[in-house]
Amino acid sequence: MVLEGKSLGYRYGKEAWVFHNLDIQVGADEIVGLVGPSGCGKSTLGQLLAGHMRMQEGHVSVDGVPHRKGSRNPVQLVLQHPEQAVNPRWKLRRTLQESGMMDPVMRSELSIEDTWLDRYPNELSGGELQRIWVARALGPETRYLIADEMTTMLDAITQAQIWHAVLRWAERQRAGVLVISHERELIERLCGRVIHFPF
Ligand SMILES: Nc1ncnc2c1ncn2[C@@H]1O[C@H](COP(=O)(O)OP(=O)(O)OP(=O)(O)O)[C@@H](O)[C@H]1O
Structure with missing residues (x-):
């Protein structure tokens, strides 16, 4: 089981x-x-790996199947700024419900409080909103998470909580995670393998 990009350009x-002509692999687990x-x-x-941009060269496959981004993308991408990822006119309960992600275990591991769900995105802090984005990304159909500077703007406690929850999810789900970050300490602590880019 692998997320694989072949000959990407x-x-x-x-x-x-x-x-x-870039090749990359991230194994499940x-x-x-x-x-x-x-x-x-x-x-x-x-x-490209998450299917958010159209490939100009090469192809991406998810567990051996060509990657097609449907309503339930098995490759979820979480970036730095959650306010750009959620519908500002929806209360957060609807945002989570739409993604099929109302798992109480996940919510508890991410310390998401019930009262937040009855608010609009602009009524939460950046760290609170980021937990919602992470919860939304870690649905049952997600096979791979791409975390692009996902916790860069957050304080150390929120960072640790989010990563703890992500690692537990990855273990339960046997999912793969690609961590893009400038924080060497974080990378060393989390990652079993490090790709140095460009390579
Ligand atoms: N929308 C865009 N239009 C034109 N060029 C772009 C666009 N987005 C990125 N680039 C360019 O593509 C190159 C790669 O950018 P990318 O954001 O992928 O780098 P990165 O390694 O993630 O950088 P950083 O570590 O600073 O986030 C850069 O030279 C950037 O200027």
């Missing part, structure tokens, strides 16, 4: 290629770090 418009200098293409790669 991407360029924005007529700009130079960000990368070319694996926590893999992706590190590299600013601008080298880590976020671009994350978007």
Whole structure:
């Protein structure tokens, strides 16, 4: 079981290629770090693996099947700014319900309080809203999580809580996680394998 990108290439418009002929694998059950200098293409790669951008070269497969982003994407991407990921006009209960993610265990592990669910996104703090985004991403159909600077803006306690919940979820679900981060300590603590990009 593996999330696999083969011979990937991407360029924005007529700009130079960000990368070319790139192969990457993240096994289910694996926590893999992706590190590299600013601008080298880590976020671009994350978007391609999650199917959020159209491939220009190569292909991505999820557990041996070509990746097609449907209503239940098995590859979930969580970024830094949750306010851009949720519908500002929906109360958060609806946001979680729409994703089929009302699992009380997950909510408890992420310390999501029931009262938050009756609020709009702008009525929560950044850290509270990020927990909602993470909960939404970790549904039963999710096979791989791509965490692109997912906890960078958060305080140490919230960071630790979120990662603790993600690691427990990954273990239960036998899911793979790709951790994109500039924080070396975090990568060293979490990841069994680290990919240095560009490679
Ligand atoms: N929408 C865009 N249009 C044009 N160029 C872009 C766009 N998004 C990113 N780029 C360029 O593509 C390259 C790779 O960007 P990307 O965000 O993938 O890098 P990164 O490694 O994630 O960087 P950082 O560590 O700073 O987040 C950079 O040179 C960037 O300027």
